[in-house]
Amino acid sequence: MSDNLTLPAQQGSTGASTEALLKVEGLTKHFPIYGGFPIKRKVGAVQAVDNVDLTVGVGESVGLVGESGCGKSTTGRLITRLLEPTGGKIEYAGQDITHANRKKLAPVRSEIQMIFQDPYSSLNPRQTVGTIIKSPMEVNGINPAGGREKRVRELLELVGLNPEHYNRFPHEFSGGQRQRIGVARALALNPKLIVADEPVSALDVSIQAQVVNLLQKVQEEMGIAFLFIAHDLAVVRHFSQRVAVMYLGKVVEVGDRDSIYNRPRHPYTHALLSAVPEVAVDDETENRERIRLAGDVPSPISPPSGCRFRTRCWKAQDKCATEEPPLLQIGGNREGHLTACHFPEEPSIEARSEDVVMDPALKALEKDGNVSKD
Amino acid sequence: MTSPTKAEDSGSAAVLDPELTATTDVVKGEKQPEGRSPGQLMWQRFKRDRTGVVSACVVIFFFVVAALAPVISKLYGKDPYTLYAQEPDYPFLLDDFAMPSGDFGGISGDFWFGVEPKLGRDVFTMLLYGMRTSLYMAVLVTLLSVITGVIIGMIGGYFGGRVDYWIGRVTDFFLGFPQQLFFIAFMPVVTAMFVDPQDETPTYLRAVAIIMVMWFLGWMGLARLVRSSVLSLRDREFVEAAKVSGAPPGRIVRKEILPNIVTPILVQATYILPSTILTIAFLSFIGVGFVEPTPDWGRMFKVGTEVYEQDPMFLLFPGAALVIFVLAFNLLGDSVRDAFDPKTGR
Numbered sequence: 031m032s033d034n035l036t037l038p039a040q041q042g043s044t045g046a047s048t049e050a051l052l053k054v055e056g057l058t059k060h061f062p063i064y065g066g067f068p069i070k071r072k073v074g075a076v077q078a079v080d081n082v083d084l085t086v087g088v089g090e091s092v093g094l095v096g097e098s099g100c101g102k103s104t105t106g107r108l109i110t111r112l113l114e115p116t117g118g119k120i121e122y123a124g125q126d127i128t129h130a131n132r133k134k135l136a137p138v139r140s141e142i143q144m145i146f147q148d149p150y151s152s153l154n155p156r157q158t159v160g161t162i163i164k165s166p167m168e169v170n171g172i173n174p175a176g177g178r179e180k181r182v183r184e185l186l187e188l189v190g191l192n193p194e195h196y197n198r199f200p201h202e203f204s205g206g207q208r209q210r211i212g213v214a215r216a217l218a219l220n221p222k223l224i225v226a227d228e229p230v231s232a233l234d235v236s237i238q239a240q241v242v243n244l245l246q247k248v249q250e251e252m253g254i255a256f257l258f259i260a261h262d263l264a265v266v267r268h269f270s271q272r273v274a275v276m277y278l279g280k281v282v283e284v285g286d287r288d289s290i291y292n293r294p295r296h297p298y299t300h301a302l303l304s305a306v307p308e309v310a311v312d313d314e315t316e317n318r319e320r321i322r323l324a325g326d327v328p329s330p331i332s333p334p335s336g337c338r339f340r341t342r343c344w345k346a347q348d349k350c351a352t353e354e355p356p357l358l359q360i361g362g363n364r365e366g367h368l369t370a371c372h373f374p375e376e377p378s379i380e381a382r383s384e385d386v387v388m389d390p391a392l393k394a395l396e397k398d399g400n401v402s403k404d
Numbered sequence: 405m406t407s408p409t410k411a412e413d414s415g416s417a418a419v420l421d422p423e424l425t426a427t428t429d430v431v432k433g434e435k436q437p438e439g440r441s442p443g444q445l446m447w448q449r450f451k452r453d454r455t456g457v458v459s460a461c462v463v464i465f466f467f468v469v470a471a472l473a474p475v476i477s478k479l480y481g482k483d484p485y486t487l488y489a490q491e492p493d494y495p496f497l498l499d500d501f502a503m504p505s506g507d508f509g510g511i512s513g514d515f516w517f518g519v520e521p522k523l524g525r526d527v528f529t530m531l532l533y534g535m536r537t538s539l540y541m542a543v544l545v546t547l548l549s550v551i552t553g554v555i556i557g558m559i560g561g562y563f564g565g566r567v568d569y570w571i572g573r574v575t576d577f578f579l580g581f582p583q584q585l586f587f588i589a590f591m592p593v594v595t596a597m598f599v600d601p602q603d604e605t606p607t608y609l610r611a612v613a614i615i616m617v618m619w620f621l622g623w624m625g626l627a628r629l630v631r632s633s634v635l636s637l638r639d640r641e642f643v644e645a646a647k648v649s650g651a652p653p654g655r656i657v658r659k660e661i662l663p664n665i666v667t668p669i670l671v672q673a674t675y676i677l678p679s680t681i682l683t684i685a686f687l688s689f690i691g692v693g694f695v696e697p698t699p700d701w702g703r704m705f706k707v708g709t710e711v712y713e714q715d716p717m718f719l720l721f722p723g724a725a726l727v728i729f730v731l732a733f734n735l736l737g738d739s740v741r742d743a744f745d746p747k748t749g750r
């Protein structure tokens with residue numbers, strides 16, 4: 031099954047290799063909005079993903095983090111080619127797959143797999159677990175030694191399920207178990223890249239860690255590159271070697287784990303970090319900064335000019351409205367740490383003299399001293 | 405939450421961490437190795453529904469009787485074509501007004517359901533064969549309509565966009581047709597396409613014409629149903645998972661989508677079939693369906709309404725049979741639907 035290698039052999043499970051497996055440049059997806067009467071025509075577009083650059087190395091795990099609606103899933107679906115990009119370029123193992131159709135995609139199809147968010151709709155209720163995991167092998171004509179059924183049993187065992195559950199139906203499993211089935215299905219083709227779209231956010235908190243551990247194990251032992259999508263920084267903290275932070279269709283900061291978690295520069299990353307509960311509990315004494323953002327994410331139909339974060343940014347100045355900040359390695363950043371901001375924060379997460387509270391209502395409350403601590 | 409399977413699990417080395425195996429459970433009924441499919445669960449719910457089971461038996465009875473009509477009539481010793489009033493064996497079957505001379509429409513040991521007024525044929529075999537014609541036709545029309553509806557609905561729902569738009573408009577157009585009028589107006593046209601109006605139209609051609617006309621206007625409801633089901637299934641993540649694995653559209657439709665819409669199709673078909681029977685009866689009733697001497701359910705009503713004052717019994721048997729059949733079939737449809745989706749019923 032590994033004859034269709036499009037890559038030189040992998041270099042163990044060391045992860046962060048210099049070799050790029052997936053290279054995304056200027057990726058853009060605009061969903062058109064139609065309206066008008068009596069003749070429907072295009073009246074606008076949801077700029078779900080706008081000019082996103084991203085690379086995933088061989089065997090590397092990259093986290094993609096951002097608030098709901100910022101275009102993470104769309105990015106993932108573009109990469110797995112479930113959606114047709116409006117612009118930009120997707121390169122997999124040196125091969126341009128931006129607009130490749132199903133037939134042209136066939137050789138790399140099996141190498142890019144996806145794990146879905148909703149464990150309830152991601153498994154066909156009419157198929158047995160065995161059929162579900164076996165289907166990708168059938169589609170790609172893969173005949174593992176010992177037969178497909180044996181391989182399915184191995185996979186079930188690998189993801190921590192009883193191989194005897196082969197003939198059961200999805201409705202007999204819990205959410206966490208279903209998600210494991212989804213993982214087994216993704217692994218059935220021996221992929222090199224797995225896009226995991228919020229694989230644990232639909233699960234109970236107590237189960238989340240187990241599934242993340244499973245994914246981590248899979249990633250490390252099998253040397254599979256991961257693009258792990260999550261809506262907060264806590265989930266990907268231990269999983270990702272590099273993290274990209276998205277805001278309203280754009281990557282605003284990307285860097286290795288240490289840079290993002292300990293030396294963030296972009297105000298939005300600071301805000302996200304201060305919202306990570308795990309950190310708040312751990313370092314209660316260490317006095318971390320506290321930031322609360324005002325209101326909602328603006329509509330991706332008409333995003334703010336210049337820097338898209340400016341409507342919620344406490345450092346925003348006139349320049350932010352007129353000039354879009356490029357994603358660069360700004361002064362004070364380490365190698366590979368890129369930030370898109372005109373007036374970046376200090377590379378630290380220490381508490382500041384005064385908490386940043388952008389929400390007027392919250393601010394008023396805090397002034398009254400009612401909300402002194404969360 | 406201890407189970408034999410779990411103990412087995414924690415023993416195997418491949419399992420990740422002990423904490424993990426602790427939750428590898430939940431599955432109920434650990435002893436049975438095979439899971440019960442949604443279909444099996446549905447069957448179990450159906451078996452508990454007494455109305456459903458009884459109606460199913462009635463429906464099956466009708467089909468068996470219709471299928472075995474030649475055998476039954478052979479055993480019974482009569483056929484629906486012979487004019488028994490003119491046979492020397494049965495003198496005085498009809499009176500001077502050509503009505504059955506016996507009581508209750510001439511019911512007797514020889515003629516279980518009585519004798520037909522005017523011509524003196526046997527009502528029992530007429531009904532048997534009439535049902536047979538109607539059921540066969542209805543099954544054929546339903547099958548054709550369902551297949552057409554499923555294909556058209558699938559194409560519209562799966563491909564969406566412009567294809568869906570135009571298919572939707574065509575469906576609307578057909579739905580806008582005044583059905584009854586269309587049947588009356590086009591039956592002669594369709595038959596004329598095959599035979600010279602001067603010639604006698606063979607019975608099978610009439611059947612073909614009826615089937616074609618009803619098929620032509622019978623698929624829209626199902627097409628809409630299938631389209632909307634496919635539309636809602638198309639964006640489900642398991643379909644996307646199949647796409648990510650590289651499955652071609654044909655396979656996705658067959659293996660991922662179709663199994664999930666079989667039940668609503670089945671339910672819809674159980675509603676289409678009885679209404680088709682009624683329509684076929686209606687066609688014969690107004691004289692554009694089958695003609696003499698083909699035994700036909702609908703035409704028995706026609707004769708029945710002409711003579712109901714003198715011979716009400718002649719209307720009773722075909723009427724009762726039709727009411728029972730349609731009722732049972734509709735109840736069966738409801739039960740299937742309830743078994744499929746327990747939330748909607750009662």
Ligand SMILES: Nc1ncnc2c1ncn2[C@@H]1O[C@H](COP(=O)(O)OP(=O)(O)OP(=O)(O)O)[C@@H](O)[C@H]1O
Nearest residue numbers: 061076078097098099100101102103104105261330
């Ligand atoms: N098929 C579509 N048609 C139109 N708009 C879409 C479509 N899919 C997504 N969008 C829009 O694109 C934007 C980004 O959506 P996306 O699902 O990528 O967000 P997300 O970051 O994954 O959010 P979440 O955390 O809620 O999953 C949203 O505003 C959404 O409404």
Ligand code: SF4
Nearest residue numbers: 337340343350371372
């Ligand atoms: S560019 Fe301006 S508005 Fe945008 S994040 Fe930086 S300071 Fe804030």
Ligand SMILES: [Mg+2]
Nearest residue numbers: 102103104228
């Ligand atoms: Mg999403």
